[in-house]
Amino acid sequence: MEEPQDVTRLLIKWSKGDKLVLEELFPLVYGELQKIARRYLRGENRAITLQTTALVHEAYLKLIDQNRVEWQNRAHFFGIAAQAMRRILLDNARRRLAGKRGQGAPHISIDSGNIDVSDEKAAELVDLNDALERLEALDPQKASIVELRYFGGLSIEEAAEVLGVSVASVNRGWRAARAWLYSEIAKEGAGV
Numbered sequence: 790m791e792e793p794q795d796v797t798r799l800l801i802k803w804s805k806g807d808k809l810v811l812e813e814l815f816p817l818v819y820g821e822l823q824k825i826a827r828r829y830l831r832g833e834n835r836a837i838t839l840q841t842t843a844l845v846h847e848a849y850l851k852l853i854d855q856n857r858v859e860w861q862n863r864a865h866f867f868g869i870a871a872q873a874m875r876r877i878l879l880d881n882a883r884r885r886l887a888g889k890r891g892q893g894a895p896h897i898s899i900d901s902g903n904i905d906v907s908d909e910k911a912a913e914l915v916d917l918n919d920a921l922e923r924l925e926a927l928d929p930q931k932a933s934i935v936e937l938r939y940f941g942g943l944s945i946e947e948a949a950e951v952l953g954v955s956v957a958s959v960n961r962g963w964r965a966a967r968a969w970l971y972s973e974i975a976k977e978g979a980g981v
Contacts, residue, residue, distance in 0.1 A: 792817075793863050800860035811853055818866065822849065825871050828942055829878055848873040864937075864947035871941030879918050882911035920973040924966060930954070931966040938963055 799814045826841035826848075851873045852866075860866055925932035930952065937948040938959075949959045 796863040796866065797860075800863065800866055804859045815849065818863075818870075819845070821867060822870055825867065825940075825942055826874060829874055829940075844874055844877060847877050851877075861951065864943055865951045868937040868941040868943055868948075868951050872936050875918070875936075875940045879914055882914045885911045886915060916974055916977055917970070920970050920977065923973060924969060928962075928966075931962045931969070934959055934962045935966050935970065 796814070796817050799810045799817070802810045803814065822845045823841055826844040829844065830841055848870055852870060855869075858869065921932055921935060924935070933952060934948055937943045937951055938945070941948075943951065945956055945959050945963065948963075949956045952959065
């Protein structure tokens, strides 16, 4: 079972350049990475074969390739992992939508893991990402809260710890960000 202090200890060692800890770290974080991946892939078309394992491995490869991250703790790690997974799925969704528009972009599965996103879900993911990017331009902290809470599955307390702000600030930011995103996505859907 994962102990938060063990993960944090290993992440700090990794930040200081000790690459050998990665062998010890992966088994400790794998289960939580699987949960994040399942959260992303939940509700997908059952006819499509989805591989959370491929998403986890692709995200993990992106994470271990990071050289300049000073990992604060496990919550910080899982927040960044969720962000990496979102970007992987977003790239996949954009490729699918580009193919739909007749641009001839081939569908390439990630790491031959058969990860696929239904057309409806792909469009939703792109719309949400576009709205989140607009929010980030207006208020980076609120966008970070969404990343950590919605995509990373972090609790209010964990998000506050990662961001270095109070729990009350995260609560307010979370409510405001969700309302703003709903409004933006509704405008976009209405063609406003």
